[in-house]
Amino acid sequence: MSDGPRREAIGIALWWDAIRRDRKAATGAALLAAFALVAVFGPLFVGDPQALVGIPLQPPSWHHLLGTTGQGQDVLAQLVVGTRVSLAIGFGVGLAVVLIGALVGVTAGFYGGRVDGLLSLLFNVFLVIPGLPLAIVIAAYLPSGPMTLSLVLVVTGWAWNARVLRAQTLSVRQRDFVAAAIVTGESDLRIIVDEILPTMTSLLVAQVIGSTIYAIGAQVGLEFLGLGDVSACTWGTNLYWAQNDSALLTGAWWTFAPTGLCVALVGFALSMLNSGFDEITNPRLQLERAWRTHLEARGIRPSRSTPVVPDHD
Amino acid sequence: MRFLLRRLGFYLVAGWVALTLNFFLPRLMPGDPATALFARFRGRLAPEAMASLREAFGLTRAPLWRQYLTYLAHALRGDFGTSVAYFPSPVLHVIGTGLFWTLLLAGSAVIISFAIGTLLGVAAAWWRRGWIDGVLPPALVFLGALPYFWLAMVALYVLGFTLGWFPLGHAYSDDLTPGWTFGFVADVVRHAVLPVGSIVLATLGGWLLSMRNTMITVLGSDHVNLARAKGLHPARVVLRYAARNALLPSITSFGMALGFVLGGSLLTEIVFSYPGQGYLLVQAVRNQDYPLMQGIFLVITFAVLGANWLVDVVYLWLDPRIRDSAS
Numbered sequence: 001m002s003d004g005p006r007r008e009a010i011g012i013a014l015w016w017d018a019i020r021r022d023r024k025a026a027t028g029a030a031l032l033a034a035f036a037l038v039a040v041f042g043p044l045f046v047g048d049p050q051a052l053v054g055i056p057l058q059p060p061s062w063h064h065l066l067g068t069t070g071q072g073q074d075v076l077a078q079l080v081v082g083t084r085v086s087l088a089i090g091f092g093v094g095l096a097v098v099l100i101g102a103l104v105g106v107t108a109g110f111y112g113g114r115v116d117g118l119l120s121l122l123f124n125v126f127l128v129i130p131g132l133p134l135a136i137v138i139a140a141y142l143p144s145g146p147m148t149l150s151l152v153l154v155v156t157g158w159a160w161n162a163r164v165l166r167a168q169t170l171s172v173r174q175r176d177f178v179a180a181a182i183v184t185g186e187s188d189l190r191i192i193v194d195e196i197l198p199t200m201t202s203l204l205v206a207q208v209i210g211s212t213i214y215a216i217g218a219q220v221g222l223e224f225l226g227l228g229d230v231s232a233c234t235w236g237t238n239l240y241w242a243q244n245d246s247a248l249l250t251g252a253w254w255t256f257a258p259t260g261l262c263v264a265l266v267g268f269a270l271s272m273l274n275s276g277f278d279e280i281t282n283p284r285l286q287l288e289r290a291w292r293t294h295l296e297a298r299g300i301r302p303s304r305s306t307p308v309v310p311d312h313d
Numbered sequence: 314m315r316f317l318l319r320r321l322g323f324y325l326v327a328g329w330v331a332l333t334l335n336f337f338l339p340r341l342m343p344g345d346p347a348t349a350l351f352a353r354f355r356g357r358l359a360p361e362a363m364a365s366l367r368e369a370f371g372l373t374r375a376p377l378w379r380q381y382l383t384y385l386a387h388a389l390r391g392d393f394g395t396s397v398a399y400f401p402s403p404v405l406h407v408i409g410t411g412l413f414w415t416l417l418l419a420g421s422a423v424i425i426s427f428a429i430g431t432l433l434g435v436a437a438a439w440w441r442r443g444w445i446d447g448v449l450p451p452a453l454v455f456l457g458a459l460p461y462f463w464l465a466m467v468a469l470y471v472l473g474f475t476l477g478w479f480p481l482g483h484a485y486s487d488d489l490t491p492g493w494t495f496g497f498v499a500d501v502v503r504h505a506v507l508p509v510g511s512i513v514l515a516t517l518g519g520w521l522l523s524m525r526n527t528m529i530t531v532l533g534s535d536h537v538n539l540a541r542a543k544g545l546h547p548a549r550v551v552l553r554y555a556a557r558n559a560l561l562p563s564i565t566s567f568g569m570a571l572g573f574v575l576g577g578s579l580l581t582e583i584v585f586s587y588p589g590q591g592y593l594l595v596q597a598v599r600n601q602d603y604p605l606m607q608g609i610f611l612v613i614t615f616a617v618l619g620a621n622w623l624v625d626v627v628y629l630w631l632d633p634r635i636r637d638s639a640s
Contacts, residue, residue: 131572239466263463
């Protein structure tokens with residue numbers, strides 16, 4: 001299509017505009033952008049995170065803004081350098097998990113019948129088997145490193161997305177435009193890619209965000225247990241060393257508090273972005289809000305009714 | 314009944330998948346699995362221990378399907394082999410020592426969190442745009458974004474270490490003998506407050522939000538409007554007419570939440586040196602005690618499957634639609 005890139009540019013501009021106007025989404029996006037900047041450029045400004053720069057367990061001072069670890073490394077440097085790896089694995093796994101989930105879920109929902117039965121059984125089984133113990137067992141057998149960690153997170157995390165996308169595909173599959181495409185003799189692949197997937201864009205975006213939250217949390221948890229590469233510098237291994245050097249019992253709060261706050265802030269930013277997206281892409285929520293302000297401006301207490309969405313403005 | 318049997322069949326399949334995964338995982342290790350596994354224990358274990366380990370794992374020279382069948386037969390008899398770190402205790406025996414503590418921790422955390430979160434969700438939906446609805450959801454989303462174990466670390470640092478209000482770890486004081494005495498139970502409760510509290514705080518937001526959102530939909534439905542129009546007492550409308558129906562999706566996710574919380578409680582146990590499955594699991598990983606590690610995975614999985622089936626029974630009891638279509 002000749003107008004493809006242009007159309008996309010307009011689409012992106014619209015999204016950008018919507019994000020800017022929604023308070024939640026804007027907060028989330030700004031926080032995330034800040035972390036992304038730190039991840040990309042931060043390591044250039046701090047020294048070698050593994051270098052022994054001073055007396056172990058110094059509290060924060062002008063010299064070491066966040067103090068030193070139990071080994072005598074700079075906590076701030078470790079935090080900044082760790083951001084890069086942790087976020088990279090988080091977003092990479094978040095994307096991969098949704099891709100696999102989409103592949104399985106959409107196939108199951110589109111073809112139905114025996115294919116659906118088999119695939120549904122598969123992801124339901126994976127949903128009910130507890131993820132973290134499985135992840136620990138797999139990680140214990142494989143050589144430690146970022147690849148193992150990503151693999152483990154993907155294996156234990158894809159099923160939820162598959163389930164949600166199957167349900168969504170089932171409902172889209174019933175619509176007339178899909179039936180029309182089937183009757184015109186379009187290939188299955190084309191129907192899925194061109195007709196079905198575009199109707200789920202906002203759901204897919206929400207899932208990538210949700211899966212990234214999961215991936216970062218689970219990753220930090222596994223590394224905290226010592227299942228990552230303990231010689232690397234990531235958020236999880238920082239916490240692992242803090243626990244190993246009994247930071248808690250020596251009162252060295254600065255070795256674990258900043259890292260946990262960063263994990264929480266990224267998770268919070270992603271959740272905000274997600275609920276912001278929900279409001280942007282859900283016309284009913286938008287209309288409800290407009291209706292409410294309209295009523296409140298006239299001094300009427302809004303009831304619980306749901307406004308009907310008009311077809312076009 | 315058909316519904317329950319179908320679910321039971323599903324859990325049996327899930328259990329079989331877990332067993333099979335457990336069988337193939339050691340064989341995924343780079344190189345020849347048997348030699349690689351045993352090379353690590355050479356010199357640390359007596360030859361007869363190695364033989365019994367090999368036997369229990371079915372890691373013999375027999376063809377793969379024979380090994381698999383031997384393994385299944387052993388597992389069904391509850392024989393997960395011998396622990397390497399606690400040799401010669403059988404794996405099942407070692408697991409038994411920690412199971413009670415994990416069930417206590419995860420079980421009470423899930424139930425407390427579910428109860429409080431759901432009630433708050435009802436309140437937030439009823440007084441929509443009130444202060445509960447305005448303050449709690451974002452605050453709890455933020456708390457939920459914190460890793461469980463990190464919240465536990467902060468709680469331990471502030472309430473245990475700095476203020477000294479709670480003990481710093483373990484399930485009970487060393488100078489007490491376990492038993493059903495008041496002193497011992499009170500001591501166990503005192504030790505459980507921080508670990509349970511930190512899990513509850515981290516999971517509260519999910520229950521609150523899901524209940525709030527379903528409640529808002531249900532409150533707008535016809536049968537609730539009718540109940541209101543009849544002039545029923547608001548408490549009755551909210552609890553009997555709305556909350557009961559809005560509870561169903563939360564019940565469905567209850568089973569899955571159990572798995573999550575169990576995982577989270579494993580990490581929390583590490584922070585508090587709480588002698589449950591998580592603590593054993595990490596010790597097993599550090600000591601490369603593979604039989605124990607895999608036994609713990611299976612026991613946790615079966616516990617979650619069993620709990621899920623119980624949730625199905627409750628669901629059947631709560632939702633007349635399924636009950637009627639089943640009979």
